[in-house]
Amino acid sequence: MHEYSIVGALISQVEGEARRRGARVVNRVHVRIGTVSGVEPVLLTAAFDVFRERTLCQGAELVIERIAERWTCPACGTVIDRDAGLLCGRCGTPPRLTAGDEIILNRIEMEVS
Numbered sequence: 001m002h003e004y005s006i007v008g009a010l011i012s013q014v015e016g017e018a019r020r021r022g023a024r025v026v027n028r029v030h031v032r033i034g035t036v037s038g039v040e041p042v043l044l045t046a047a048f049d050v051f052r053e054r055t056l057c058q059g060a061e062l063v064i065e066r067i068a069e070r071w072t073c074p075a076c077g078t079v080i081d082r083d084a085g086l087l088c089g090r091c092g093t094p095p096r097l098t099a100g101d102e103i104i105l106n107r108i109e110m111e112v113s
Helices: 003-020 041-051
Strands: 023-034 061-067 070-072 096-099 103-112
Touching: 003 023, 003 041, 003 103, 023 041, 041 061
Parallel strands: 023 061
Antiparallel strands: 023 103, 070 096
């Protein structure tokens, strides 16, 4: 389950940022997860609950914002429906995935002493 390695890296990054700012506790961690990123939010939350013990994130809430996949034509910029096919209906260029595969640490809410 790769969610454990993702959460391990997430906790490490959050703790590093919190310590640099002199935080004594992290209250909330906001992440943005794409719908085609391969990350399952339920498993990510379960892994977060395990990894946050005995860290600055021990009482923190994990807030997950899901980002829908979006396909865009790189030639003409047309946004293409995922079920529309393999070519842009406007110019015939193959579309590119421009959103929905990301995993982003978006915001950390912490108490600084």
